[in-house]
Amino acid sequence: TAERGFGxxxxxxSGQDLFCHVRSLKDGVQSLEPGQSVEYSVHQTDKxxxxxxxxxxxxxxxx
Numbered sequence: 586t587a588e589r590g591f592g593x594x595x596x597x598x599s600g601q602d603l604f605c606h607v608r609s610l611k612d613g614v615q616s617l618e619p620g621q622s623v624e625y626s627v628h629q630t631d632k633x634x635x636x637x638x639x640x641x642x643x644x645x646x647x648x
Contacts, residue, residue: 623639
């Protein structure tokens with residue numbers, strides 16, 4: 586959530602959650618809403634995988 590500064594992105598391919606920190610959001614995006622369709626890169630950290638370079642895709646919503 587925006588209040589906590591982090592959240593999780595559910596991967597469409599596997600259904601698994603991927604950690605996302607607010608500092609990984611791009612193009613002026615300050616928070617994400619449930620159901621938004623996003624594009625991101627996956628980076629390995631010492632705590633596991635994390636989403637980076639997160640952008641909202643055109644259309645913005647999953648149906």
